Amino acid sequence: xxxxxxxxxxxxxxxxxxxxxxxxxxxxxxxxxxxxxxxxxxxxxxxxxxxxxxxxxxxxxxxxxxxxxxxxxxxxxxxxxxxxxxxxxxxxxxxxxxxxxxxxxxxxxxxxxxxxxxxxxxxxxxxxxxxxxxxxxxxxxxx
Numbered sequence: 368x369x370x371x372x373x374x375x376x377x378x379x380x381x382x383x384x385x386x387x388x389x390x391x392x393x394x395x396x397x398x399x400x401x402x403x404x405x406x407x408x409x410x411x412x413x414x415x416x417x418x419x420x421x422x423x424x425x426x427x428x429x430x431x432x433x434x435x436x437x438x439x440x441x442x443x444x445x446x447x448x449x450x451x452x453x454x455x456x457x458x459x460x461x462x463x464x465x466x467x468x469x470x471x472x473x474x475x476x477x478x479x480x481x482x483x484x485x486x487x488x489x490x491x492x493x494x495x496x497x498x499x500x501x502x503x504x505x506x507x508x509x510x
Contacts (some may be wrong), residue, residue, distance in 0.1 A: 369503060371398040371473040377405050377463050377496065379478065380437050383509045387478045390507045392445050394474065403451040404442060405466055406434045407459040431456065460495025472502055479506035 376391035378384035388404065395402040408430050411423040431454055438452040455462045467475050477493045497504045 369473070371395075371400045371503075373403070373470065373472045373474075374398070374400045375403045375405055375463075375467055375470065375472040375475045377407070377459070377475060377477045379492075380406055380434060383478055384441075386509055387476050387507045388441065388445055390505070391476045394476070394505070400473070401451065402445060402447050403453065403470065403472070404438055404445070404447050405453040405455065405463060406438060407455045407457060407462045408434060409458065410456055427456070459492045460499070463496050464499055464501070467500065467502055474503045474505060475500060476505045476507055478509045 371394065374391055374395050376387050378387055391402055391404075394400065408427070411427050411430075434454045435452075438454060439449065441447075442449065442452045453466060455466065463475060463477075466472075475496060477496050479493045493506050497506065
Protein backbone atom coordinates (compact mmCIF):
# COMPACT_ATOMS: atom_id res chain seq x y z
CA UNK A 368 0.00 0.00 0.00
CA UNK A 369 1.25 3.44 -0.93
CA UNK A 370 2.06 5.92 1.77
CA UNK A 371 1.97 9.62 1.07
CA UNK A 372 3.96 12.28 2.91
CA UNK A 373 3.41 15.29 0.63
CA UNK A 374 0.12 15.89 -1.16
CA UNK A 375 -0.59 18.61 -3.72
CA UNK A 376 -4.15 19.69 -4.53
CA UNK A 377 -4.31 21.45 -7.91
CA UNK A 378 -7.40 23.65 -8.05
CA UNK A 379 -9.04 25.93 -10.60
CA UNK A 380 -10.72 28.35 -8.13
CA UNK A 381 -14.27 27.33 -9.04
CA UNK A 382 -16.78 26.21 -6.41
CA UNK A 383 -15.94 22.67 -7.49
CA UNK A 384 -12.43 23.12 -6.09
CA UNK A 385 -13.88 22.48 -2.64
CA UNK A 386 -14.53 18.84 -3.61
CA UNK A 387 -10.88 18.41 -4.58
CA UNK A 388 -9.70 20.15 -1.40
CA UNK A 389 -12.00 18.09 0.82
CA UNK A 390 -10.60 14.88 -0.66
CA UNK A 391 -7.03 16.18 -0.40
CA UNK A 392 -7.52 17.10 3.25
CA UNK A 393 -8.99 13.64 3.96
CA UNK A 394 -5.99 12.01 2.30
CA UNK A 395 -3.59 14.26 4.22
CA UNK A 396 -5.25 13.34 7.52
CA UNK A 397 -5.31 9.63 6.66
CA UNK A 398 -1.62 9.55 5.76
CA UNK A 399 -0.52 12.25 8.21
CA UNK A 400 0.83 14.08 5.17
CA UNK A 401 1.64 17.70 4.40
CA UNK A 402 -1.00 19.35 2.21
CA UNK A 403 -0.18 22.03 -0.35
CA UNK A 404 -2.53 23.84 -2.72
CA UNK A 405 -1.68 25.09 -6.21
CA UNK A 406 -3.43 27.14 -8.85
CA UNK A 407 -1.93 27.75 -12.29
CA UNK A 408 -2.95 30.78 -14.33
CA UNK A 409 -2.42 30.55 -18.06
CA UNK A 410 -0.77 33.68 -19.44
CA UNK A 411 -3.37 35.77 -21.22
CA UNK A 412 -1.11 35.87 -24.26
CA UNK A 413 -1.68 32.09 -24.63
CA UNK A 414 -5.43 32.49 -24.45
CA UNK A 415 -5.59 35.27 -27.03
CA UNK A 416 -2.59 34.28 -29.12
CA UNK A 417 -1.40 37.86 -29.37
CA UNK A 418 -4.52 38.84 -31.33
CA UNK A 419 -5.36 41.67 -28.94
CA UNK A 420 -3.15 44.72 -29.53
CA UNK A 421 -3.08 45.82 -25.90
CA UNK A 422 -1.04 45.38 -22.76
CA UNK A 423 -2.66 42.67 -20.62
CA UNK A 424 -0.12 43.00 -17.79
CA UNK A 425 -2.59 44.68 -15.40
CA UNK A 426 -5.31 42.12 -16.08
CA UNK A 427 -2.80 39.29 -15.55
CA UNK A 428 -1.74 40.91 -12.24
CA UNK A 429 -5.38 41.16 -11.12
CA UNK A 430 -5.91 37.46 -11.88
CA UNK A 431 -2.79 36.59 -9.90
CA UNK A 432 -3.85 38.77 -6.93
CA UNK A 433 -7.33 37.19 -6.94
CA UNK A 434 -5.84 33.70 -6.95
CA UNK A 435 -3.47 34.52 -4.09
CA UNK A 436 -6.35 35.92 -2.03
CA UNK A 437 -8.48 32.85 -2.74
CA UNK A 438 -5.68 30.49 -1.72
CA UNK A 439 -4.98 32.50 1.41
CA UNK A 440 -8.66 32.35 2.41
CA UNK A 441 -9.10 28.68 1.58
CA UNK A 442 -5.67 27.80 2.97
CA UNK A 443 -6.82 28.93 6.39
CA UNK A 444 -9.82 26.60 6.22
CA UNK A 445 -7.63 23.65 5.22
CA UNK A 446 -4.76 24.41 7.61
CA UNK A 447 -2.37 25.04 4.73
CA UNK A 448 0.34 27.59 5.55
CA UNK A 449 1.05 30.36 3.05
CA UNK A 450 4.39 28.82 2.06
CA UNK A 451 2.42 25.77 0.86
CA UNK A 452 0.06 27.84 -1.29
CA UNK A 453 1.29 28.21 -4.86
CA UNK A 454 0.04 30.55 -7.59
CA UNK A 455 1.98 29.96 -10.78
CA UNK A 456 1.80 31.50 -14.25
CA UNK A 457 2.14 29.02 -17.11
CA UNK A 458 0.56 25.99 -18.72
CA UNK A 459 -1.31 24.09 -15.99
CA UNK A 460 -0.15 20.54 -16.73
CA UNK A 461 3.47 21.63 -17.24
CA UNK A 462 3.59 23.74 -14.08
CA UNK A 463 1.86 21.11 -11.94
CA UNK A 464 4.39 18.51 -13.11
CA UNK A 465 7.25 20.91 -12.38
CA UNK A 466 5.94 21.82 -8.92
CA UNK A 467 5.20 18.20 -8.03
CA UNK A 468 8.70 17.13 -8.98
CA UNK A 469 10.50 20.11 -7.43
CA UNK A 470 8.49 19.79 -4.22
CA UNK A 471 8.93 16.03 -4.08
CA UNK A 472 5.17 15.42 -3.82
CA UNK A 473 3.94 11.83 -3.59
CA UNK A 474 0.39 12.53 -4.74
CA UNK A 475 -1.35 15.18 -6.85
CA UNK A 476 -5.12 15.59 -6.76
CA UNK A 477 -7.03 17.18 -9.65
CA UNK A 478 -10.72 17.57 -10.40
CA UNK A 479 -12.44 15.64 -13.16
CA UNK A 480 -15.98 15.93 -14.41
CA UNK A 481 -17.78 12.61 -14.69
CA UNK A 482 -18.66 12.60 -18.36
CA UNK A 483 -19.47 9.59 -20.49
CA UNK A 484 -17.08 7.87 -22.84
CA UNK A 485 -13.39 7.22 -22.48
CA UNK A 486 -12.46 10.38 -24.41
CA UNK A 487 -14.37 12.52 -21.91
CA UNK A 488 -13.18 10.75 -18.78
CA UNK A 489 -10.80 13.53 -17.83
CA UNK A 490 -10.69 17.17 -18.82
CA UNK A 491 -7.71 18.36 -20.82
CA UNK A 492 -5.85 19.70 -17.77
CA UNK A 493 -6.53 16.61 -15.66
CA UNK A 494 -5.52 14.39 -18.55
CA UNK A 495 -2.34 16.43 -19.06
CA UNK A 496 -1.44 16.13 -15.38
CA UNK A 497 -2.07 12.38 -15.39
CA UNK A 498 0.17 11.78 -18.37
CA UNK A 499 3.76 12.59 -17.61
CA UNK A 500 3.41 12.81 -13.83
CA UNK A 501 6.24 11.20 -11.88
CA UNK A 502 4.05 10.63 -8.84
CA UNK A 503 0.58 9.24 -8.23
CA UNK A 504 -2.34 11.32 -9.51
CA UNK A 505 -5.86 11.07 -8.10
CA UNK A 506 -8.63 12.46 -10.28
CA UNK A 507 -11.46 13.50 -7.98
CA UNK A 508 -14.83 13.11 -9.67
CA UNK A 509 -16.67 16.41 -9.61
CA UNK A 510 -20.43 16.11 -9.21
